[in-house]
Amino acid sequence: MSTTSDRAREVAPPFRDPSSLDAAARPHRLALARALVGAEELPVALPRFGLRLDDVQVDGAALCLELSAGAPVARVRLSPRRRELAPPSSEAPEIGIEVRPGGERHAAALEAIRARLARAITPARWEAARPHFDALRALPLDVPMAYFRQLVSGVGGREGLVRTGFACNQDCGMCWQSRAWSGPGAAQILTWVEDLRRAGATRLILSGGEPTLDAALPEYVARARALGFAAVTLETNAVQLAKPEHAARLAAAGLTDAFVSLHAADAAISDAITRARGTHARTLAGVDALLDAGVTVTLNAVMTAEGLLRLDELPALVHARFGGREGLRGLMVSLPTDPFDGALRDRVLPDPAIVREVLPRTIERALSLGVPVLGLDGPCGPPLCAFGADPRVARLEPLGEALEFRVHPPACDRCAVRSACFGVRREQLARFGDACTAPLAARPR
Numbered sequence: 001m002s003t004t005s006d007r008a009r010e011v012a013p014p015f016r017d018p019s020s021l022d023a024a025a026r027p028h029r030l031a032l033a034r035a036l037v038g039a040e041e042l043p044v045a046l047p048r049f050g051l052r053l054d055d056v057q058v059d060g061a062a063l064c065l066e067l068s069a070g071a072p073v074a075r076v077r078l079s080p081r082r083r084e085l086a087p088p089s090s091e092a093p094e095i096g097i098e099v100r101p102g103g104e105r106h107a108a109a110l111e112a113i114r115a116r117l118a119r120a121i122t123p124a125r126w127e128a129a130r131p132h133f134d135a136l137r138a139l140p141l142d143v144p145m146a147y148f149r150q151l152v153s154g155v156g157g158r159e160g161l162v163r164t165g166f167a168c169n170q171d172c173g174m175c176w177q178s179r180a181w182s183g184p185g186a187a188q189i190l191t192w193v194e195d196l197r198r199a200g201a202t203r204l205i206l207s208g209g210e211p212t213l214d215a216a217l218p219e220y221v222a223r224a225r226a227l228g229f230a231a232v233t234l235e236t237n238a239v240q241l242a243k244p245e246h247a248a249r250l251a252a253a254g255l256t257d258a259f260v261s262l263h264a265a266d267a268a269i270s271d272a273i274t275r276a277r278g279t280h281a282r283t284l285a286g287v288d289a290l291l292d293a294g295v296t297v298t299l300n301a302v303m304t305a306e307g308l309l310r311l312d313e314l315p316a317l318v319h320a321r322f323g324g325r326e327g328l329r330g331l332m333v334s335l336p337t338d339p340f341d342g343a344l345r346d347r348v349l350p351d352p353a354i355v356r357e358v359l360p361r362t363i364e365r366a367l368s369l370g371v372p373v374l375g376l377d378g379p380c381g382p383p384l385c386a387f388g389a390d391p392r393v394a395r396l397e398p399l400g401e402a403l404e405f406r407v408h409p410p411a412c413d414r415c416a417v418r419s420a421c422f423g424v425r426r427e428q429l430a431r432f433g434d435a436c437t438a439p440l441a442a443r444p445r
């Protein structure tokens with residue numbers, strides 16, 4: 001998945017978003033209510049239980065019946081017993097009940113509903129309902145549209161971004177996305193690609209989740225190039241690209257650039273960060289395949305707390321594995337966003353004092369090996385004081401606009417490079433406070 005959740009200066013083009021997701025979802029909600037509980041409308045009273053069925057919703061892999069009695073009472077979760085589609089009629093769903101605050105006094109009714117559903121939802125009945133469940137899941141009802149498509153005005157002109165979905169073959173703790181968020185579907189993705197080109201974007205970023213999991217990815221790339229995008233960049237972990245011909249197929253479709261997540265030199269540390277065993281080696285092989293196919297590659301290391309102390313090993317790996325290869329742009333180093341799973345913040349958000357110790361050493365090693373270091377002065381990079389505002393890797397030019405997700409705490413007012421610095425990420429400031437900043441007394445040369 002991409003770690004670049006936020007981009008500078010988003011502008012608003014005329015996107016043709018799904019006209020009305022609720023309208024599209026309504027027939028499937030009704031069909032499910034009819035198939036599972038015999039209801040002909042929604043909401044519908046359940047007088048025998050003294051409750052009302054308000055709605056049928058999807059939450060991750062579960063189908064949910066929302067029950068109320070004046071106020072929300074409970075959510076009945078019907079979960080397929082396997083993540084993948086089971087053979088027809090093989091299994092009925094598991095039934096669980098999440099009781100809402102105050103819903104405990106309906107415990108007897110809820111237990112009666114559970115027993116009734118367990119009898120009524122036979123494997124065959126469940127299987128007959130599955131097409132509507134799958135159709136409902138495929139609608140991106142739970143994801144803000146801005147997460148899917150953006151048009152930003154960058155230094156080199158207008159740039160578009162489309163996320164193909166949020167499924168991923170890794171599960172990085174730092175990720176700001178939920179893996180349960182649904183995707184928009186190929187037709188909608190192609191519509192947004194057209195919208196972005198019509199709005200004047202000349203570069204397109206295809207991101208995710210992990211976009212290489214979408215079988216239609218070569219089609220998106222080819223369509224974008226046919227529409228006139230001068231460049232198409234893939235944000236990826238490159239794991240899939242280790243497979244024969246994958247990278248070459250994308251290059252043949254017109255892929256020009258790849259932005260590849262590579263967070264550590266050590267395979268065990270990397271696999272712990274991505275929570276996907278064995279993927280470090282495949283990412284390296286995927287980068288090889290991209291370079292072999294003539295795609296320009298930028299590597300991106302996110303400084304998470306769990307990998308930070310050994311970040312300075314990464315330049316040597318990049319040099320040994322890819323040094324001198326045509327097409328390697330360099331190593332970008334960025335800070336994580338606030339993780340979707342807030343319980344992981346300790347593992348993810350790096351201590352600014354340790355960043356200020358490790359990052360300059362990492363930069364020094366990279367430059368001594370001829371590995372360009374990128375992005376440190378950009379929206380996703382750390383504050384400039386994290387690396388002494390080293391002018392070899394930062395432009396130190398006045399910035400045009402502030403970023404909503406970065407702020408300047410009061411200490412910045414006495415900093416010599418304030419005008420060139422985007423400031424501190426809000427989640428870092430909330431966690432580490434004053435320790436986030438180390439104002440510079442003089443502008444470095």
Ligand code: SF4
Nearest residue numbers: 383385412415421439
């Ligand atoms: S002290 Fe503030 S303005 Fe100066 S480099 Fe750090 S974050 Fe930026």
